Amino acid sequence: MAAPFYVVGEVMAKGKTSTVFFCQECGYESSKWMGQCPGCHQWNTFVEETVVSGTQGKSSMQRNSSPAGKPLTLTEISLDEEDRLTTHSTELDRVLGGGLVRGSLTLVGGDPGIGKSTLLLQVCRMLAQDKREVLYVSGEESLKQIKIRANRIGEFNEHLKLLCETSLGTIEETIRRSKPDVVVIDSIQTMYNENISSAPGSVSQVREATGVFLQLAKGLNISVFIVGHVTKEGTVAGPRVLEHMVDAVLYFEGDRHASYRILRGVKNRFGSTNEIGVFEMASDGLREVENPSEFMLSGKPEQASGSIVVCSMEGTRPMLVEIQALVCHSSFGIPRRQTTGTDFNRVNLLIAVLEKRLGLQMGGCDAYVNIAGGIRIQEPAIDLGIVMALVSSFKNKIIDEKMIALGEVGLSGEVRGVGMIQARVQEARKLGFTTCVIPKVTMDAVKDISGIKVIGVSSVADAIDLL
Ligand code: TYD
Ligand code: MG
Numbered sequence: 001m002a003a004p005f006y007v008v009g010e011v012m013a014k015g016k017t018s019t020v021f022f023c024q025e026c027g028y029e030s031s032k033w034m035g036q037c038p039g040c041h042q043w044n045t046f047v048e049e050t051v052v053s054g055t056q057g058k059s060s061m062q063r064n065s066s067p068a069g070k071p072l073t074l075t076e077i078s079l080d081e082e083d084r085l086t087t088h089s090t091e092l093d094r095v096l097g098g099g100l101v102r103g104s105l106t107l108v109g110g111d112p113g114i115g116k117s118t119l120l121l122q123v124c125r126m127l128a129q130d131k132r133e134v135l136y137v138s139g140e141e142s143l144k145q146i147k148i149r150a151n152r153i154g155e156f157n158e159h160l161k162l163l164c165e166t167s168l169g170t171i172e173e174t175i176r177r178s179k180p181d182v183v184v185i186d187s188i189q190t191m192y193n194e195n196i197s198s199a200p201g202s203v204s205q206v207r208e209a210t211g212v213f214l215q216l217a218k219g220l221n222i223s224v225f226i227v228g229h230v231t232k233e234g235t236v237a238g239p240r241v242l243e244h245m246v247d248a249v250l251y252f253e254g255d256r257h258a259s260y261r262i263l264r265g266v267k268n269r270f271g272s273t274n275e276i277g278v279f280e281m282a283s284d285g286l287r288e289v290e291n292p293s294e295f296m297l298s299g300k301p302e303q304a305s306g307s308i309v310v311c312s313m314e315g316t317r318p319m320l321v322e323i324q325a326l327v328c329h330s331s332f333g334i335p336r337r338q339t340t341g342t343d344f345n346r347v348n349l350l351i352a353v354l355e356k357r358l359g360l361q362m363g364g365c366d367a368y369v370n371i372a373g374g375i376r377i378q379e380p381a382i383d384l385g386i387v388m389a390l391v392s393s394f395k396n397k398i399i400d401e402k403m404i405a406l407g408e409v410g411l412s413g414e415v416r417g418v419g420m421i422q423a424r425v426q427e428a429r430k431l432g433f434t435t436c437v438i439p440k441v442t443m444d445a446v447k448d449i450s451g452i453k454v455i456g457v458s459s460v461a462d463a464i465d466l467l
Helices: 008-014 055-064 088-096 117-130 143-153 168-178 204-219 293-297 344-358 380-395 421-429 440-446 460-465
Strands: 017-023 046-051 103-112 136-139 160-164 184-186 224-229 248-253 260-268 276-282 285-288 307-314 317-329 338-342 365-371 402-404 435-439 453-457
Touching: 017 285, 088 224, 088 260, 103 117, 103 204, 103 402, 117 136, 117 143, 117 160, 117 184, 117 224, 117 285, 136 143, 136 168, 143 160, 168 204, 184 204, 204 224, 276 293, 293 317, 307 380, 307 421, 317 380, 317 421, 338 344, 344 365, 344 380, 344 460, 365 380, 380 402, 380 435, 380 460, 421 435, 421 440, 435 440, 440 453
Parallel strands: 103 224, 103 248, 136 160, 136 184, 184 224, 307 402, 338 365, 402 435, 435 453
Antiparallel strands: 017 046, 248 260, 260 276, 276 285, 307 317, 317 365
């Protein structure tokens, strides 16, 4: 390729701006293009962007210059209850760690169309009913479109104000002028600063915009929600690059074809992570699912082999889900193994344990494992359930439908203990299960629980004998 020619004037003009390369995954900055990012080791993630030197530097300098003040000791800092606002959604409050913290910046990520705008509009409605001033800034939809959505959700009062705007300067000015309690930015990828030449959604724009909202949140004590789209690849910067800038990161996930949605906290400076909130998308917006176990078990087949219920902990909350396995004779040389909702390698490992420790000849069989309901579970506590479902399908023996199984399976075929066994057994009892198979080592912890038969097993073989 021939080297490009520059006219002198062009070179001079270039003095003010410079191009840098950003990794779209982690935001790593480099002066030249690289195939693999040294930061996150992803391939082909670098994009070239023009930055105006000066503006970016200046704004980040302003951000760091806090007003001069004297350092305080911990005892001098007072915490009042008012620092948390309730969103009137128990699910969301729990994920946030007990309510919305004043002056916090929360990122809500998720695939397009999953229901982020709907959730936040509902939150705005509840906060406005508490007489909090709420500003909803949309850069994606027109005011009419928002009104159509709002009509489906319900009545709104005058404490909620809407703004259709994408210019950062205008939004910042509006917020500084009206000083609302809560601001929603939908979405961060549409916001742009005119002084930066790259397109909205690019890494530098997204970072700049987040920086501005961070400053507003902390400076004016406003709680800010920012919506971020997660794209698989392409030119739009994923919100991954902002995860380190914000106080809390919530991911809204779920199968778009299934009606339930899960809000998962993956980072939270004010509470525990791994809490989940379960919602159901209905014709009038998102509804909270108070009893996710019941929801997940609806439609469970009766008298079918290869099906068992397990209990997984999502944060502090136990959730019962059904594991299904199908083991059938393979018509090809290499048997097929497939998993949905759980770790593929883990299932292969469990099948190997069954072959070696129990002598089950599954080498010539296809095996499919599915967690019903489309939820994803990685917890090893469901190992025993997977094993029992596999054997049940292999031997074509029906498992008692009022039985649940819990336990981690080790490579020697031993059943190891799992945490929070009491909460899990109690959840099973609450939903009408009569038998609970648990690791023998945890038997002591559940001896006070009555109303459910608890069986302790120390190896996979013991558990299989129950079938
Ligand atoms: P939306 O909140 O716009 O998703 P996002 O902001 O994450 O892109 O809405 C997602 C979907 O939800 C949309 O396809 C329509 C559907 N929906 C309902 O089923 N019921 C409702 O009451 C509303 C408002 C939306
Ligand atoms: Mg939206």
